[in-house]
Amino acid sequence: MSILVFIEHKDCVLNKTSLEAITAAQSIGKDLGLKVTAVIPCDKDCDLVQEIAGYDLEKVIVAKNEKLGTYTPDAYADAWEQVIKATNPQYVVMAHTYQVRDFAPKVAARLGREVVGDCIRYTAESGKLVLTRRIFLGKLDADVTLGGDAPYFVTFQSGAFRGDNAEKGTAAVETMDVNVGDVRMTPEAPFQEAKASVDLTKSEIIVAIGRGIKSQENIAIAEQLAEALGADIAASRPICDSEWLPIDRQIGSSGQTVAPKLYIALGISGAIQHIVGMKNSGTIVAINKDAEAPIFDIADYGIVGDLFEAVPVLTEEIKKAKG
Amino acid sequence: MKIIVLMKQVANKDAVLRIGPDEKWINETDVAQQTNESDGYALEEALRLKEAKGEGEVVVCSLGSQSAKTVIKDALARGADRAIHVVADDANKLSPYQIAKAIADAIRDENADLVFAGLQSDDASYGQTGVILAELLGIPHATIVIEVDRGSLGDTLRVKRELESGWYQWFTYKLPTLLTIQSGISQIRYASLKGIMAAKKKEIRDVTPSIEAFAGAQTIQKVYMPLKTKQTQMLGNGDAKAGAVELVEKLKTEVRVI
Incomplete structure (x- = not known):
């Protein structure tokens, strides 16, 4: 049994919140006695692999398909569905980024699950997580328990864990060729609007x-x-x-x-x-x-x-x- | 062209919240309610898209208790053509999947070209009802949409998604599709007197959902005031001017920025 942690990137440039997700996954792994595997969706043998393999993880899986070069929710959902079915994880841990908000609920729903999203902390009680989410625009906190069987999908708010606390180590690297079906949306190149004149x-x-x-x-x-x-x-x-x-x-x-x-x-x-x-x-x-x-x-x-x-x-x- | 807009009634932004007796939600009885902010923008964008196209129907769908009729009537007064009310008391006890399933059952036969929702609710903030709904309806989705290229509407639609840190990206979607709309996408119109009068004749169809148990449901066990992470020094003791004077002293002696 393991924890999968999502490594988000754009053209093989890491989104730093993924290091926070690694820290969160490592912490949960220690508390529950689970090993952590990082998953990088990419269209090639991602340039990020060696950097991520330098963390204390059991494995780094590159989920590979030519349609995973530019993010789309359909391609990412297909890729994640297969990685999850092949690895049978206990938890799937991600940073609560805009990209994760876009595809994670879709993957979860397809597997008959939900995402416990935007969590700020957790406690481990009798071998299972209790997550804390902020609700009512930050006015209240809610302690949330997970329903049903694994896998459980959990996302953490930016800053809930520190990326520089992610423990270093060495991880094995594995490539998993995944199938991606019909992608029903066509992305254009991302851009910055009216480049921030004020920094x-x-x-x-x-x-x-x-x-x-x-x-x-x-x-x-x-x-x-x-x-x-x-x-x-x-x-x-x-x-x-x-x-x-x-x-x-x-x-x-x-x-x-x-x-x-x-x-x-x-x-x-x-x-x-x-x-x-x-x-x-x-x-x-x-x-x-x-x-x-x-x-x-x-x-x-x-x-x-x-x-x-x-x-x-x-x-x-x-x-x-x-x- | 048919656009369904999901709208939710939530506690007013400025309302003082009291925790309910079971400590699992707020005490809603004396809390002012309003339309969820981003849902209001979703409706506005649907109305503008219909106007740009020159034809079509905008159907509001809300899941909630009878009190949600206020939200529905307001939407009809703003220009929505008719409404579907999925009547559910204690909707706060439903998980996002259960909510999405109940809505999917209620709107599936409408075969809408577009489904709009706000990007998240300002109460439970699950931020996933729309995405789950798209998956249950078997249609694609885009979240956090900040602009719709109304002129592009045909068999496809081009939309701008907000990424983080000031980045954006255009996507073209085959219809039908579901969009979750970001607040601020366009200026929201007020209901006109004419609109309010016209709304009285518009259809509101009540649907009683069969809410199914969902094994994977997350459950709120306890809600409480956030634990403070910092010791805050409160200044002025309710007197704003005195607080300002004290603050300057702190900025001098403790923060040392003056």
């Missing part, structure tokens, strides 16, 4: 605004604060969706991932999709009228109250302090 990943200080800012005109008070601090302005998704700020200012799973020295969140409730983009910031400040907002769970400093009262005072006091 927030280099920012030392970020002032970020969320729905609590209420209107486009109000952004000025956040900009004044940013100016006083020498900070860059950023936003959560709803602000960019409303086109109050350009998309290259967006922080979160569909925007940029940042880790500045100081992150000030104004009127941001802290949905998971935003938090994954900024939780590794050095110091997090949250100002929000809702004391229950999940952003306070990860904040170092919090002010519960009206940001329209707090921010002008903050800006003035900072100007004074800086002389």
Whole structure:
């Protein structure tokens, strides 16, 4: 019995969250006494094989088919179905990426299973996992048990495990030729839209605004604060969706991932999709009228109250302090 | 052309949630409800696609208790043509596969050209009902769609998927297909007074599903407030201005960015 872990890549360039998935799988493997096998779907003997074989795994399987060069959900589902049927794993562990969200539920459904998705941690109880998922936009946690027989499909949220904790070792490499049936979608080449003119990943200080800012005109008070601090302005998704700020200012799973020295969140409730983009910031400040907002769970400093009262005072006091 | 749009009623984004007595879900009785955010965008895109095509039918499908009629009526007022209500109380106890199966049974005979859903619900956030449904209906799917090339609609449809970190990718799909729609795909319209009046005459068909036990179902055992990972220093004690003054002191002495 084993754990399969998915190695995601684009043109043989590794998606780093796959290392987090390896760490998760190794950890579960230790707790449940299961060995871990990595699976890389590819159209050739993937260039990533040696790198992945350098981790403490039982095996690395390259699931090979000419249709696996560019990702499509149909081809990936066919490939995974065969790998799972051939290896009969106890668990299938993946990082909760957009690609995994696209194909993993399909594979699971085809095998009469579901995905326990976007988990933030697990415990092992009597030889089986209990997974914790965040629900209601991060306001609550849920402990979830698995139903039925193996295989169990589990995906972990980005950052739930550390990729640099993946244990090194040596793994055997195996190629498995898989059949891929009709692929009902035709992909074009991926592209970056209007190449981000603002690179927030280099920012030392970020002032970020969320729905609590209420209107486009109000952004000025956040900009004044940013100016006083020498900070860059950023936003959560709803602000960019409303086109109050350009998309290259967006922080979160569909925007940029940042880790500045100081992150000030104004009127941001802290949905998971935003938090994954900024939780590794050095110091997090949250100002929000809702004391229950999940952003306070990860904040170092919090002010519960009206940001329209707090921010002008903050800006003035900072100007004074800086002389 | 027929488009089915899946819509779910969920707790309002800003609602204060209280945990229910069995600690397995929230206490829903006094919580304001709303249409799941991305489902609203799914409806909008369906309406725009129909308008671009100049013909077609948009059918709303919701699984939930009678209270979900609010969501359905709002969708009809915005321009959907008719609705299918899969009536299920305690829908929060159903697993994503069970939900997808019940919906598949309810809409299979509609033979829709397109099925739209929001990319995930803002309550249980399983994020897989649409994908499972596509597999059960035997049609392809695309998740996290952020643009639909409406002019391309024929036997195929070209759609833009959002990847991570600012990347995108166009795919062309043979119809029928299922799309899960990302929030923000286009500006959502309000219901007009005319729309609200017209909605009263539109058909809402109630379907009672036969919910089957599903061996592979995941089960929520307990819900609770998230464990804090950080010690948060709360400043100002409810006074926002005082909090701001205290914060500057902290930024000077502890964070040392000023």
